[in-house]
Amino acid sequence: MKVLRSPKIFQALMDRERGRARTLGFVPTMGALHEGHASLVRRAKKENDLAAVSIFVNPLQFGPKEDFSRYPRTLAADMAVLRKAGADYLFVPKAEDFYPQGFQTSVRVGREGVSGLTRGLCASARPGHFEGVATVVTKLLNLSKAHRAYFGAKDFQQAALIERLVEDLSLDIQIRVCPTVREADGLAMSSRNRYLNSEERSRALALPRALSALKRALEEGRPLGKTLRSARRSLEAGADRVDYLEIVDPGTLEPLKRPRALMTAAAACRFGKTRLIDNVSIRISQTRRK
Ligand code: AMP
Secondary structure (H helix, E strand, O other), rough: EEEOOOHHHHHHHHHHHOOOOEEEEEEEOOOOHHHHHHHHHHHHHHHHHEEEEEEEHHHHHOOOOOOOOOOOOHHHHHHHHHHHHOOOOEEEEHHHHHHHOOOOOOOOOOOOOOOOOOOOOOHHOOOHHHHHHHHHHHHHHHHHHHEEEEEEEHHHHHHHHHHHHHHHHOOOOEEHHHHHHHHOOEEEOOOHHHHOOHHHHHHHHHHHHHHHHHHHHOOOOOOOHHHHHHHHHHHHHHOOOEEEEEHHHOOOEEOOOOOEEEEEEEEEEEEEEEEEEEEEEEOOHHOOOO
């Protein structure tokens, strides 16, 4: 695996690989890698000749009171994960090279009057977050020159926004959204899970449990409003704070009042100081919608 620090050199190398008619799969990450990230790299490698990964803790997507400075940075362990998963290139830029002096461009998805991918759910608790994500991802995709880029369904609002921006800006890349990888007990893998102490880690199961109970009940044909209220209560009993628990349209992310054939239940909540997110998709047959 070749490790590159300079954005210009990374882009030139990827350009050269493309010129040799190699297909490129790209996986952007913030490091502290786990099996969820590894699954994206394996998929990138399976569908392309070469897999490139970036590790960059992007300052633009953290709010002033968030965990930017304590976000785990574990490069040596990350490199071992990536070698095992089959990555060919690793791009690890320094912030000052990625955003050199004078950098002042921002990418914002969402427009007044147009239904907002960046209005509800995580956007409410994290103002500016998705603008930071859209900006870094646009730049990373341009640097990577990849044919395909791989994202996790765990961050489904982020994935929806990236699909939108690629479409809106006509970026020449295919976006692949891959399934959430979970621990054996159901907790979605996340770099932030390592912040949890053992008491918080056991309470954190309230999150996947509330979502799977919600999925089961709706798939059995229970009414949406009542089911959602009861799932909220059980999540509130386990978490220290619930930012949201919603059932939304997976395309527009608008909250739903009545069941649809395809829905997403998504939640964000805190255990101690750690904010976790998760979601499940729900599919119900015509006859069971109430
Ligand atoms: P992050 O390093 O948290 O920015 O995540 C990098 C990529 O890995 C994003 O596309 C995430 O959605 C994806 N990812 C994170 N956790 C998981 C998981 N448990 N399963 C699948 N993909 C994940």
